[in-house]
Amino acid sequence: xxxxxxxxxxxxxxxxxxxxxxxxxxxxxxxxxxxxxxxxxxxxxxxxxxxxxxxxxxxxxxxxxxxxxxxxxxxxxxxxxxxxxxxxxxxxxxxxxxxxxxxxxxxxxxxxxxxxxxxxxxxxxxxxxxxxxxxxxxxxxxxxxxxxxxxxxxxxxxxxxxxxxxxxxxxxxxxxxxxxxxxxxxxxxxxxxxxxxxxxxxxxxxxxxxxxxxxxxxxxxxxxxxxxxxxxxxxxxxxxxxxxxxxxxxxxxxxxxxxxxxxxxxxxxxxxxxxxxxxxxxxxxxxxxxxxxxxxxxxxxxxxxxxxxxxxxxxxxxxxxxxxxxxxxxxxxxxxxxxxxxxxxxxxxxxxxxxxxxxxxxxxxxxxxxxxxxxxxxxxxxxxxxxxxxxxxxxxxxxxxxxxxxxxxxxxxxxxxxxxxxxxxxxxxx
Amino acid sequence: xxxxxxxxxxxxxxxxxxxxxxxxxxxxxxxxxxxxxxxxxxxxxxxxxxxxxxxxxxxxxxxxxxxxxxxxxxxxxxxxxxxxxxxxxxxxxxxxxxxxxxxxxxxxxxxxxxxxxxxxxxxxxxxxxxxxxxxxxxxxxxxxxxxxxxxxxxxxxxxxxxxxxxxxxxxxxxxxxxxxxxxxxxxxxxxxxxxxxxxxxxxxxxxxxxxxxxxxxxxxxxxxxxxxxxxxxxxxxxxxxxxxxxxxxxxxxxxxxxxxxxxxxxxxxxxxxxxxxxxxxxxxxxxxxxxxxxxxxxxxxxxxxxxxxxxxxxxxxxxxxxxxxxxxxxxxxxxxxxxxxxxxxxxxxxxxxxxxxxxxxxxxxxxxxxxxxxxxxxxxxxxxxxxxxxxxxxxxxxxxxxxxxxxxxxxxxxxxxxxxxxxxxxxxxxxxxxxxxxxxxxxxxxxxxxxxxxxxxxxxxxxxxx
Numbered sequence: 083x084x085x086x087x088x089x090x091x092x093x094x095x096x097x098x099x100x101x102x103x104x105x106x107x108x109x110x111x112x113x114x115x116x117x118x119x120x121x122x123x124x125x126x127x128x129x130x131x132x133x134x135x136x137x138x139x140x141x142x143x144x145x146x147x148x149x150x151x152x153x154x155x156x157x158x159x160x161x162x163x164x165x166x167x168x169x170x171x172x173x174x175x176x177x178x179x180x181x182x183x184x185x186x187x188x189x190x191x192x193x194x195x196x197x198x199x200x201x202x203x204x205x206x207x208x209x210x211x212x213x214x215x216x217x218x219x220x221x222x223x224x225x226x227x228x229x230x231x232x233x234x235x236x237x238x239x240x241x242x243x244x245x246x247x248x249x250x251x252x253x254x255x256x257x258x259x260x261x262x263x264x265x266x267x268x269x270x271x272x273x274x275x276x277x278x279x280x281x282x283x284x285x286x287x288x289x290x291x292x293x294x295x296x297x298x299x300x301x302x303x304x305x306x307x308x309x310x311x312x313x314x315x316x317x318x319x320x321x322x323x324x325x326x327x328x329x330x331x332x333x334x335x336x337x338x339x340x341x342x343x344x345x346x347x348x349x350x351x352x353x354x355x356x357x358x359x360x361x362x363x364x365x366x367x368x369x370x371x372x373x374x375x376x377x378x379x380x381x382x383x384x385x386x387x388x389x390x391x392x393x394x395x396x397x398x399x400x401x402x403x404x405x406x407x408x409x410x411x412x413x414x415x416x417x418x419x420x421x422x423x424x425x426x427x428x429x430x431x432x433x434x435x436x437x438x439x440x441x442x443x444x445x446x447x448x449x450x451x452x453x454x455x456x457x458x459x460x461x462x463x464x465x466x467x468x469x470x471x472x473x474x475x476x477x478x479x480x481x482x483x484x485x486x487x488x489x490x491x492x493x494x495x496x497x498x499x500x501x502x503x504x505x506x507x508x509x510x511x512x
Numbered sequence: 513x514x515x516x517x518x519x520x521x522x523x524x525x526x527x528x529x530x531x532x533x534x535x536x537x538x539x540x541x542x543x544x545x546x547x548x549x550x551x552x553x554x555x556x557x558x559x560x561x562x563x564x565x566x567x568x569x570x571x572x573x574x575x576x577x578x579x580x581x582x583x584x585x586x587x588x589x590x591x592x593x594x595x596x597x598x599x600x601x602x603x604x605x606x607x608x609x610x611x612x613x614x615x616x617x618x619x620x621x622x623x624x625x626x627x628x629x630x631x632x633x634x635x636x637x638x639x640x641x642x643x644x645x646x647x648x649x650x651x652x653x654x655x656x657x658x659x660x661x662x663x664x665x666x667x668x669x670x671x672x673x674x675x676x677x678x679x680x681x682x683x684x685x686x687x688x689x690x691x692x693x694x695x696x697x698x699x700x701x702x703x704x705x706x707x708x709x710x711x712x713x714x715x716x717x718x719x720x721x722x723x724x725x726x727x728x729x730x731x732x733x734x735x736x737x738x739x740x741x742x743x744x745x746x747x748x749x750x751x752x753x754x755x756x757x758x759x760x761x762x763x764x765x766x767x768x769x770x771x772x773x774x775x776x777x778x779x780x781x782x783x784x785x786x787x788x789x790x791x792x793x794x795x796x797x798x799x800x801x802x803x804x805x806x807x808x809x810x811x812x813x814x815x816x817x818x819x820x821x822x823x824x825x826x827x828x829x830x831x832x833x834x835x836x837x838x839x840x841x842x843x844x845x846x847x848x849x850x851x852x853x854x855x856x857x858x859x860x861x862x863x864x865x866x867x868x869x870x871x872x873x874x875x876x877x878x879x880x881x882x883x884x885x886x887x888x889x890x891x892x893x894x895x896x897x898x899x900x901x902x903x904x905x906x907x908x909x910x911x912x913x914x915x916x917x918x919x920x921x922x923x924x925x926x927x928x929x930x931x932x933x934x935x936x937x938x939x940x941x942x943x944x945x946x947x948x949x950x951x952x953x954x955x956x957x958x959x960x961x962x963x964x965x966x967x968x969x970x971x972x973x974x975x976x977x978x
Contacts, residue, residue: 155818155825196822199585199898199962203822203923217826221923295612298704298970299538359705360540381537404539426537446536499584 128166129173131222135193135204136173138218142208143189147182150174151190156197163195166204197224224498237435237456238509239442239471241491246502251492252302253481254503255317266503267304267319269296272326272334288334292324299361303481305344320344323358342368347486349432350385350397362404371399372413379404382480384430386439386459400441400459402428410462422457422464427477431456432486435510440467442489442506444477450496452477456508468508475502538957542973543710547731551690551716555676557667558633564906565894566757566947566964567735569664571713574695574968575616576667576678579607579626580658584961586820586898588658592621592668592679593645602655608645613702615670616683629668630661655918659899681706681969691715707972723749723950732952732973738808739859741948750951755962756810756817756944758894760863762851763911763939764788765887783843785937787876790843792940793836794874795867797829801943804862808948812941815907815930819962820900823927827934827941836874848877852886863942864890892945895963900926903963904933913938 150171154163170193171181184190189210196203201223207215245254249268257263262277271289275282302321319326319334320343326336342353343363355366357379365379380401389395400419401409408419425444432439433456440456441464453470454477475493478501482489489506548567556562557572579593593607613621623641630648631639638649650657660666669678677684681703682695693713697706714731722734723744736744736751738758745751781789797811810817813827840846853864864880867890871878878888896906904916904926913936916929933939947964954974959967 194825196818196825198818198820198822198900198923200587201822201923205823205826207826217823217927219823219924219927221822295700295702296704298707300704359699361537406536 128162128169131202131204131220132166132169133173133176135206135218135220136170136177136179138220139174139191139206139208140177140179142216142218143179143191143210145178145180146188146210147180147186148174149182149184149187149190150193152193152195154195156195156202158195158197158202166195167193200224237433237440237468239454239456239468240507240509241471241473241504242507244490244503244505246495246498246500248500250300250478250494251501251503252300252321252479253304253492254490255304255306257306265304265317267302269300269302272304272317272319272328274331286332288326288328288332290319290321290324290326290334290336292321292336293338294323294358297322297359297361299478301356301361301479303343306484308348308484320356322356322360342366345383346385346397347430347432347482348484349486350387350399350430352383352385352397352399354380354383371397371411374411374413374416377401377403377409377411377416378407380409381426382428384428384441384482386430386441387432388437388439398459400428402426402443406446410459417462419459419462419464424464425452425477427480429480429482429489429491430486431482431489431506431508433508433510435508436467439486440508442480444480445470451475452493454480454491454506471506473504536956536974538707538970538972539974540705540707540709540972542708542975543712544708544955544968544971544973545712545714545730545732547714547717547722547725547734549715549717549719549722549735553689555684555687555693556669558665558669564665564896564910566754566960566966569896570966570968571693572664572667573680573965574682574711575680575684576664576669577613577621577680578662578664578667579609580662582659582662582898584898586659586900588662588899591662592626593661596658598655598657602653602657603650605648605650605654605657606642606645607648607661610702611644613679614700615672615679616677616698617672619670619672621668621679625670626668629670630666632669633666656899656901659897659902662899663897663902682711685710703969706969708968711968726950726952732955733958734950736948736950737859738945738948739805741808741946742806744950750953751948752951752958752960753808753946753948754960754964755819756812756946757962757964758892758945758947759812759815759907759941760809760860760890760892760943760945761812761939761941762791762867763889763891764937765885765889766912766938783846786839786843787846788937788940790836790840790874791871791876791878793832793839794870794876795940795942796831796870797942798831800863800866804866805859805943805945809943809945812944814941815933815939816895816900816904816926817944820895820898820903821923821926821930823923826927829941831870833873840875846876848879849888850881850883850886851878851888851890852881852883853890854892855882857892859945860890860892867942890942894947898961898963904930908933911939 152167189208192207194205196205201221203219203221205219207217209215245266252267255265264275266273271287273287274285276285305318307316316328323338324336325339325341326334328334342355345354346352353368354363357364362379362381365377367375380403382402384400385397387395387397398412403409408422410417410419423446425446428441428443431442436458440458442454442456444452444454452473454473455466455470456468457464458467473493475495477491477493479492480489491504491506494501550563550567552562557576577592579591580588581591583589592610594610596607598605609623609626623646627639627641627646636651640647669676681698681701683698685696686694695711697709699705719737725731726734741751741753801809801811811829813829814824818824851864853860868878868880893907893910895903897903901918908916913933918925918929951958956972956974957970
């Protein structure tokens with residue numbers, strides 16, 4: 083909050099300017115993320131606040147002999163609280179405090195590790211004699227927590243954190259090469275980030291102009307142009323009622339239009355019309371699944387290549403319909419899949435495990451944290467191929483990568499309030 | 513070995529089955545039916561005679577936009593204003609107004625209209641349109657003006673054809689003051705059309721009437737008294753409780769009784785202050801919360817709850833009857849105090865009765881009355897904002913306390929201001945209550961913020977599956 087000691091300023095994001103990097107946070111390097119299927123932790127440095135609080139405590143009670151007790155009233159894990167306690171004792175010693183037993187101490191310090199909506203709040207109550215305690219405190223912003231990943235199942239899903247920011251992310255796409263690049267699509271535009279000296283540097287933002295208000299539950303997709311080098315890689319961005327095409331790495335042109343969105347990948351491609359004022363696809367397909375060019379309105383789709391009998395490859399498509407059912411199209415029939423308690427978001431994954439192709443699906447519930455699980459469809463009943471993978475928030479988008487080897491998943495982390503982009507992949511075997 | 517592995521797999525499957533829940537994307541359409549106790553006769557958000565409850569604030573936000581909104585952490589975010597900046601000193605502020613926003617009559621929201629609306633809401637500020645925005649000159653440095661402007665009372669309103677309209681996500685379709693409000697979603701709302709087509713609100717319904725309508729399928733969401741939430745949940749209704757967001761406590765009249773205040777004790781405490789201290793020590797807040805409230809709140813020792821400040825635990829809440837009796841014993845003669853409460857509030861009645869009993873155990877005489885001029889009043893005040901400074905300022909005003917001053921950086925400045933109010937011994941905090949609602953299963957993505965305001969723009973209705 084702005085304080086009287088400094089002019090209070092807030093300016094919303096100006097699309098004509100480079101975004102300040104501090105408002106966004108990358109979680110792990112994209113290229114590292116691709117190579118290492120493990121989540122990165124992002125711990126918090128406690129030394130600064132500990133030093134600050136130690137200084138305030140010593141300013142109150144001088145360098146007398148003290149006893150110190152630390153209690154954790156926050157969401158911090160016990161290990162973190164212990165680390166903070168050790169750090170605080172070290173800093174108190176650095177500031178000249180001496181530690182003694184309760185009988186010999188001239189003062190006692192009760193430190194409480196607390197928190198409020200925005201910050202950690204560390205409070206020290208300094209008691210000397212029978213006087214009322216002096217209270218000093220420090221506060222600093224809370225960091226995100228680290229998710230725990232399950233393991234040990236026949237086919238294991240992995241998630242790698244790619245990017246996070248306060249604004250809703252619609253899609254991200256990687257541009258391999260040197261230097262590596264990443265595109266982030268949100269409601270205001272596309273920002274390219276370039277990996278330089280191990281840090282992502284924001285390039286010129288490319289704003290998206292639109293004449294109509296965006297619908298709620300906004301959706302959007304980035305599609306990279308094929309066969310171009312990373313240096314001049316171009317892309318298309320699809321949003322409700324708006325189509326954008328990058329004409330060069332530094333420019334993008336947008337216009338109102340109902341271009342069909344590509345909803346598959348390089349191996350199983352399909353286009354579908356999106357309803358401009360809503361959050362779903364209308365059900366009109368192009369060129370269609372075989373002879374089938376319409377399905378009921380749907381939220382998401384997954385195309386799976388089948389090779390049965392061997393040598394006879396064809397694609398079947400699953401559609402998570404708005405009315406809650408799951409439709410399986412094979413080019414001639416539209417079957418309703420039974421016993422699938424799936425949510426609205428599905429995407430195809432070419433893992434090479436099992437039949438080679440799986441559907442990643444959220445579940446059908448109303449929990450704060452979504453879980454994603456891999457399934458195959460040998461018939462009309464899905465068979466689970468992996469344990470559910472806790473995403474750590476509510477999924478807002480799932481898009482198959484063009485290669486099919488990964489699924490970009492966007493989720494809203496209710497703990498941090500941020501949107502996070504994840505890459506989901508799978509490894510075979512237990 | 514293989515059997516063992518299968519058992520482990522089965523156990524792990526059960527474990528992960530717990531987290532194997534996820535969401536369905538929001539559906540458009542449907543009508544959300546609410547029943548509430550509030551019975552406003554006006555929809556004007558700056559009307560000082562209207563209630564400032566979370567319910568009313570939630571309803572105002574459906575019709576009127578504010579320049580600023582607070583996010584879930586209480587941080588200001590752009591609303592009708594896309595940016596803002598303060599001159600040095602934080603007394604003069606400039607706000608740039610969002611383009612492409614219209615009132616419900618289709619007329620664009622102009623800086624002139626915004627300035628006019630805010631002038632009516634706060635005549636103490638000098639407000640005028642300037643280019644693409646407005647300028648606000650406050651009567652004093654106001655570092656947290658953006659958070660203040662996020663209060664619904666600063667919703668941008670316009671009168672046209674005798675009707676009050678706003679630029680919010682819903683338009684008023686029918687308004688029967690104090691009885692019923694019908695709202696229709698605006699297709700052209702700048703932040704996106706709401707998911708539901710319409711919202712219908714039945715007003716002036718008691719808790720009993722509301723739960724009856726809920727059980728009969730006539731309402732989708734109804735309010736639930738904090739002390740009833742646990743029982744109704746146990747009976748299988750979908751109950752949602754927000755954070756402890758309503759302060760309940762005792763407030764002493766400002767004017768000390770002359771015959772008591774003259775008698776100063778050696779320790780500096782007047783007899784009145786000793787008696788107030790004895791009363792504060794006598795109150796068994798844990799019992800009030802666990803027994804009377806059935807866990808529908810939290811014991812309070814401060815004005816603001818710990819989730820908002822991070823330091824409320826510094827103010828003790830535990831009863832100390834021995835100390836209460838000792839302190840009471842230092843005053844030879846204690847007068848009988850009258851204690852007033854809202855007689856229409858059953859919860860206030862039982863809490864007031866318990867305060868009287870606790871006081872009696874300490875040797876104090878309190879008599880519960882319905883008079884408005886009692887020595888002590890039992891009050892309930894909802895927290896007005898997620899911004900701690902705004903919430904404390906509003907709470908102090910509602911309790912008749914001096915306006916807090918914030919000198920320095922939070923949270924130390926906030927603590928100093930709140931501690932000063934508590935040290936005045938004008939108040940004895942009792943409880944923080946948790947507002948609760950019963951929500952039907954077909955109402956999805958129901959959310960309320962920490963101070964109990966509902967986000968009705970993101971709610972959607974699940975239709976029956978074929």
